[in-house]
Amino acid sequence: MDAAITGLGLLTPAGLGVEATWQGLCAGRPTARQHAVLDGLPVDFCCRLPDFDAEAVLGRRLTWRLDLFTKMALVAATEAVRDAGLDPAVWNGARVGVVIGNGSGGNVGLEKEYGKLQEGRVTAISPLTIPRSVPNMVAGEIALALQALGPNFVTATACASGATALGTARDLLRLDRCDVVIAGGSESVCSRIASAGFSQAGVLSTRTHDPAGASRPFDADRDGFVLGEGAAVLVMERAAHARARGARVHGYLSGYGATADGYHPTAPDPGGQGVQRATEMALSDAGLRHEEIGHINAHGTSTQKNDLAEALVMQRMFPSRPPVTATKSVIGHGVGAAGAIEAAVTVLALREQLIPPTANLDRMDERIDLDVVTKAPRPHAMSAAVSNSFAFGGQNAVLAFRAP
Template sequence: MRTPDIAVTGLGMITPGGAGAAETWETVCAGRPVARRLPGLRGLPVDFGCPVEGVDLDAAVGGRKTWRMHRFVKLALIAARQAVADAGLDPERWDACRVGVVIGVGVGGVSVLTDNALRLHTEGPEAVSPLLVPMMIPNAAAGEVAIALQARGPSLAPATACASGATAIAVARDLLVSGQCDVVVAGGAESVLEPLVMSGFAKMGALSRRCDNPAGASRPFAADRDGFVIAEGAGVLVLERAADAAARGRHPRALLAGVGATTDALHPTAPDPQGRYAQAAVEGALRDAGWSPYDVGHVNAHGTSTPLNDAMEAAVISRVFPHWPPVTSAKGVLGHSLAAAGAIEAALTVLTLEEGIVPPVGNLDAPAAEFDLNCVTKQARSEDVERAVSHSFGFGGHNVVLAFQRGA
């Protein structure tokens, strides 16, 4: 039986680049890095990041239940509502048991955990909040989105570190292909710009130490890259079978043509240096889509600005795509939003297919001499892209690649 085409019919984003898809797209296309020093991180070895600003999250979520939600949940809910509205769907009218929610989260509400751990230590167990567990657990985002949208199909929270948002989209595709759901709201959310997590990432050497130049710190594929910059945010896509979308008169923003996923099974944090299994994920996505490498007109890279990841990914891209398709990474502008990154970058890939524009890599004049890459630098580039891939790689060796095609 033929696998049904899967349509992306809605996009939602709330990122350091803007409180919606259009604002984020404008910031990324302008190549304006948004990292800055944060008062809450003062005194730490790394005291900067990329926060979501300029929006009152409580007001945007609305209602009287925001008190029970951690920041990452609010971000997920805002992006999900944007995506559903963009898809032209009304939760009051859909078949709720046929609607799924898949929101990838890597960490969860760490600030709630640390605050309550201090209360326990200083004041005793009676001071611990009864909301500690429901606010802390990573699946709180999927649960609250499902509650808000009255989506009563499967509700899942994949945690594959920095690949979580992409994994969520891959799982959504499976729910649609298997017939379990007719609509899936899928993406990722993260908010961990707080001292404990920042200190942990800094201690392991993963973060850029350019405290004197936060805006210039994230520089994917540059020779002098020295680590990533942590961001927060959420990205959500609405996916449906293309035939179902057409039946309700909805034109797809793009088609999710293929998915590839592998695991390095090598090291908790470092990628396979040769990128063998990341390459297998890319090739799996191409095989699933029925494409040759030469069909791909653009690569939205994971591009973290770390020495090991960028070297591995550059080698994979040059081996798989010898025709030199234009490459970008949004992390030079938006920073690395961990579990949200794969979903945000999937949404940006969809916009590239729609708009015919590949955004530049922030803070990059030219890729390192050893990288054989066609990176878009300094300004956005007009490109008639019909097919593109989006890479996501996560601690634990998780590799997920999504293949998108322009909407028919």
């Protein structure tokens, strides 16, 4: 059973809201900049939201109570529910679930509170430190604000978390546990501890002289990913439920595949066997053949190993070479939010029959044979598309979508 996607909400470094994000991605302008919060670190740049004012949407009291990752998710959820034409004041909340992907919780706020502890100001630490920072609160706060009273939880599969959330939400609908699920991902890793930790792991680009050119998936000169932040929320419904209320449908989530590499804590299996199994699972689940896939939104982190492993799988599985794009080239890597953001962008590409470009791909890695969209958005007729998400821990999630 396909899940109908009836509402979209997006906050990304490319823009605040669905339309602004879509326009920013189609423009293909990288958003990586140096930021004062990272001053003095080996990598002092990231991709942040432009002029995000949660208080204007949520009000001062609620905004004060929440960490950034929860604020972003709640604003995106509010946009998505409004876009779906649903009214929480009258819906049957017991049949509405919430599944949100997140990788690290409130690391931005927790870092601030830990600074007080280091300074010996224990009594200055906020009593909201734990409720603000624990990952499950992002789903709990959405339930509280929107009175979504069905299944409520967070998926944590690192960089695949958002995609895992969407696949899990689709399964809840198939099992008839819910009529509606508010699903997606939210994360900010634009913090000092995240930058330092990822930098020490050797996975961040060190192109400090050219932040805008740092995220360059599939390029021969790629040297790592760029940290980002953002949120994406999709309202998903049983197709019959959406039809019964005359809802507008943006697209359908038809297939989901999830596997583990079992290879290494942080490096991908160079042969891509886990990725291939996840892709095969998603296509089988959707009842789609490889030649029916008209577009792929790649995980495309801009690291040497990940890009090559992913490209080799796409080359093996899709000999017709459907056009590929890599959203992270523009907005950086949103970790737990990335899979949900890229899924939403894939839905928009299918709806608009237009593929946003990959930025900074100046010289293709000679080992990679893909049709990557660059320079400008490409009009393209397509009825189905795939979105890839992979993670530390060897966790893979692949989503297959159909056009409305």
